[in-house]
Amino acid sequence: MKNLLEHTGIAPGRLHFSWISSAESTKFVDVVKKITEEVKALEPALNYAKTEPKVN
Amino acid sequence: MAENEPKILSFLCNWCSYGAADLAGVSRMEYPPNIRVIRIPCTGRMSPKFILAGLRRGADAVWVSG
Amino acid sequence: MITFKLNGQTVQGEKGQFIIQVAEKYGVEIPTLCNHKALEPAGMCRICTVELFDGRRSRFVTACNYPIWEGMEVKTDTKLVHEGRKLIVELLLARCPEVPAVQQLAAKYDIAEIRFTKDTDTCILCGLCTRVCEKMGARAISMTGRGVDMKVDTPYHLNTDACFGCGACAFLCPTGHITIEKINREHTRQKMQLIPSEYDMGLKGRKPVYVPYAQAVPNTPAIDRDVCMHFKAGGCQICMEFCGVDAINHKMEDEIIELEVGSIILAPGFKPFDPSRFDAYGYAKHPNVITSMEMERFLSASGPTGGHLVRPSDHQEPKKIAWFQCVGSRDLNRCDNSYCSSVCCMYAIKEATIAKEHAGKDLDCAIFFMDMRTPGKEFERFYESAREKHGVRFLRSRVHTIDPLPDGNELSVRYVTEDGKTIVEKFDIIVLSIGLETPPELVDLARRLDIELTPGNFCKTESFNPVATSREGIFVCGAFQGPKDIPQSVIDASAAAAAAGEMLTSARNTMTRKKEKVPETNVIGDRPKIGVFVCKCGSNIAGVVDVPAVRDYAAALPYVEYVSDSLYSCSQDSQQTMAQIIQQKGLNRVVVAACTPKTHEPLFQETLINAGLNKYLFEMTNIRNHDSWVHKNNPKLATEKAKDLVRMAVAKVALMEPLKETELSIHQTAMVIGGGISGMTTAKSLADQGYETHLIERGDRLGGQAVNLFHTAQGDDIQQKLSALIGSVESNGNVKIHLNTEITKVEGFVGNFVSTLSNNGASETIEHGIAVLATGAAPHVPTEYDYGKDPRVLTTLELDRKLIADDPGLKKLNAAAFIQCVGSREPQRQYCSRVCCTHSIENALELKKRNPDMSIYILYRDIRTYGEKEYLYREAREKGIIFIRYSIDKKPVVTAKDGELTVTVTDHVLGRPMALSVDMIALATAIIPYGDEKLANFFKVPMNADGFFIEKHAKLGPSEFATDGTFLCGMAHYPKPIDESIAQAKAASSRAVTLLSQKTIFSSGTIAQVETVKCASCGVCVSLCPYSAPAFIAEGRFAGTAEINPVLCKGCGLCVASCRSGAIHLKGFDTDQIFSQIFELADAI
DSSP states (O other): OHHHHHHTTOOGGGEEEEOOOTTOHHHHHHHHHHHHHHHHHSOOSOTTSSSSOOOO | OOTTSOOEEEEEETTTHHHHHHHHHHTTOOOOTTEEEEEESOGGGOOHHHHHHHHHTTOSEEEEEO | OEEEEETTEEEEEOTTOBHHHHHHHTTOOOOOSSOOTTSOOOOOSOTTEEEEEOSSOEEEEETTSOBOOTTOEEESSOHHHHHHHHHHHHHHHHHOTTOHHHHHHHHHTTOOSOOSOOOOOOOOOOOHHHHHHHHHTOOOOEEESOGGGOEEEOGGGOOBSSOOOOOHHHHHOSSSOSOHHHIIIIIBSSOOOOOBOTTTTTSSBOOSEEOSSTTOSSOOOEEOTTTOHHHHHSOOOHHHHHOTTOOOOTTOOOOOOOOOOSOEEEOOOOEEOOGGGOGGGTTTTOTTEEEHHHHHHHHSTTSTTTTOOOOTTTOOOOSEEEEEEEETSSOSSSSSOOSOOSSHHHHHHHHHHHHHHHHOTTOEEEEEESSOOOOSTTHHHHHHHHHHTSOOEEEEOOOOOEEEOTTSSOEEEEEEOTTSOEEEEEESEEEEEEOEEOOHHHHHHHHHHTOOBOTTSSBOOBTTBTTBOSSTTEEEOGGGSSSOOHHHHHHHHHHHHHHHHHHTGGGTTSSOOOOOOOOOOOOTTSOOOEEEEEEOTTTTTTTTSOHHHHHHHHHTSTTEEEEEEESOTTSHHHHHHHHHHHHHHTOOEEEEEESOHHHHHHHHHHHHHHTTOOTTSEEEEESIIIIITTOTTOHHHHHHHHHHHHHHHHHHHHTOOOOOOOEEEOOSEEEEEOOBHHHHHHHHHHHHTTOEEEEEOSSSSSBGGGGGOOBOTTOOBHHHHHHHHHHHHHTOTTEEEEOSEEEEEEEEETTEEEEEEEETTEEEEEEESEEEEOOOEEEOOOOSTTTTTSTTEEEHHHHHHHHHTTOGGGGGOSEEEEEEEESSSBTTBOSOOSSHHHHHHHHHHHHHHHOTTOEEEEEESSOOOOGGGHHHHHHHHHTTOEEEEOOTTSOOEEEEETTEEEEEEEOTTTOSEEEEEESEEEEEEOEEEOOOHHHHHHHTOOBOTTSOBOOSBTTTBTTBOSSTTEEEOGGGTSOOOHHHHHHHHHHHHHHHHHHHTTSEEEOOSSOEEEOGGGOOOOOHHHHHOTTOOEEEOOSSTTTTSEEEOTTTOOOOOHHHHHOTTSOEEETTSOHHHHHHHHHHHHHTO
């Protein structure tokens, strides 16, 4: 999936997967923080959105 | 929306990460307000189409968590 | 309502409110040091000064204690106000130049230098402490002295009994003038202590009003009367003022409630052993000697260190950790617990593995043990992987003393290795693997209930009735019956329920009430009319998220007809109002923006049903747990997020359709496969509870493996009890016994199975609602140790038969040897057969009884007499039975030369081979499952690599399969002794009855459905589903396409995502519904 995104020109940092059990609230918070930071570090996603004509 | 406040489309499994998110709330932990949660019954429900649709429609990132 | 002007804005407040309260409501900030919501305002610090215009002239008043009145005009930000406050802050700073709270204010008011004489005080005389002390009802401190000598103190500056050491003054003190140390030193005679959190093993404190732990049921706070100030001093009750729903009543008293019951089940559990009485370990003295229960908390993400592993003495990361096994277990010298606590070996291995996962590979974990006891399902593999994969060290040595090193952190231990070397090693943390114990209050309870206890103070039960106490009608489960782990406790619990159910069958459903049903409105084809209800949750949501703004935002969304907000949506009156509104406004879709659907969705769905709406026309969005609680420092973005979430929910709910819950009747007949002890017990239990039961046995007799067994560990005569059980099953009118019978075909699913039986070629079909697999296991036939070549080498089962037959040859033996682990715990069969150690020791003792002069050797790898079976091990050693340990790479060698039978074993103490001349060798052979693929396929249930069936959940669902309507018990699950087999057999019956007794079940509405015309018959869904819900349609127009059984479907959506034709839809979470949520989110960006 990540490879496909890279192929279409979307940074792989825009897709994240994780596995967290329902008791791991600390891990949940850590993951949210990490992802948010990573995404903020990327350029705003302007390259592939908003201007795209609606297909559906 | 300010540019440095990205929106992260999040698919959380009802039984795992959604529960963890609930517990994070109960424990009054703090985290950035950038995620938007869609509750799914199980990560098995996830389809690549959802990820692509989210990104194409302008979500800054997609997060899938089981 | 009083209307007045605040900074030119017209504002409203309640009569009796003060200016500062109204200002806060309207977001106007007024600084204060002496005001607190819980206390009467006093106007002490004067920083809240504002300008008041009363129609004629302006004057200055303190906002905290000036009541509002109609028509007044208040200004908080004029130059005069600013300068007035600045002067007050400057005076305060002169008095207390070192106090951070004052320094911060000074910085805010740009005070660079102080024009007054500097003092060194830290008290600003705000009076919060004296007011709260009075409020608490203690009145221990007050303002003493006058003028410049005024200060906060106790009368005559003496330590007083009036102070309870509650710490409220220190908690409220804005300057840090009052500290807990100061209270203990100067004020109180009742020294202040942290209230230890029971859940965190005292490693953390807790409040007097508390929820024991995050997942506690019920999840409502309780007041600890022993520490609550109201119960000590009569004051406080601040919690009552703050509770938005008036739920707190301090006057509630303990009630004695009398219940008339037909049966009692005891599940009081155990107490962890307290190691402080062992001086040599210094648990009470050294912070780095901790118990395993404390270690659990250190490793937990919700624990005192947030899952970060630290050395308690200095909070540094540890490099070396040791576990000491058998602390408070298998020990008669230092405590009275000579039993094995059963669970400690596994939890120590688990803790060591998790510690390594947390802290990384470099952490050294060593476990000091006597025998490594991992006889549970999948336990041996876990032990192997801890040693081989994770590098946990296992040291067979019992350490006597822990020596603290002078640095106060490290601990030194001296131990002897297996080859006799003495080693001194240092550790950062030593974990005492404490055992399980029955606390004195339970011993007392047992006495009052008049039930017998074992020597270890556990509840006495019999092998063939493992959950029945010595008193009729009282049953027991869990660790009070004997030290045991979670799976066994869960099995016992179900078994106790079955035992009580058997007794009370005639009373079933006699005290139930039926619910009235509101007819459902048909909304199909109607335009969506959505009602959005936003909850404030007191201030839980409204304190952060701007609820009115979210509500008004929702009103503008498409199809939204009605919006409202409420203080507590979940309260009973809100629910009634909601149902009324749904009916009055003709709403056909509902969104509730509140807390988590995981706890509250059923409640709101109930409201929909009461309003005549299908419960699936509902969506809940979580603006509390996922929003207000976690973004409290960012109200603006939190409100944005809440709007997004509401919009997504509205978009989704518009697409919701009323869903039907399929009703299915449960055939009131059971089928039990396997006629051994487990199968018979289940059949009898089901039959006794009134269900017709078919008992299928492929052999020509009932009894299974038990016909070969002599005595149980408790000394019960198995043959006698077995024939009694067979007799009771045969004479039970509800049990239909099918001997010599195989199953050739199984169709159907939960509630409606149709099985075809074949009996010597004659075939018969049976309809049944549930099936229990109790197919048992078989003994391993050894190929080593000259078995089959020399008649003197036999298996322990063959020895049992000789014992049953009272073989006179046994008395004549001079020497006998038992070899353990024959076929078990080997690379090709990596599990422990659980029963063999006890079985061999039991037989060895019986041989000793028959011929006390006989020399008996037991060659073993680890003796695994878990629980109170340990007594047998001790007795065997006392009676002179010799135990010699061997390792798997140096197995014993059996030779028969010149008619003399010799077994040679390398003794681990001497390190050299030892030849034992014996007359008989008994091999403790492994227990092998049948691994019946055919049966597994019939019922669509899985098997593990060894061939044992895999239960629904290793801990919480040990007696049922993931596929509904199928259950398991006995050795088909894992090797186990008779008492555990019987417990699990009853457990399977109990689980089955919970289904059978419903007579009809409803499937969930949120399940997958196939759009037949799109199905390509690829079969991916059929092979993928963990619950066997999809199947191919056998005949008719759509033959060959897939169909999903709504009863078996759990709605996980795996098939939906896997379907390449897009033919499967998951109702309630369908693709277009999820897309609508995605699009709604995106459209706002």
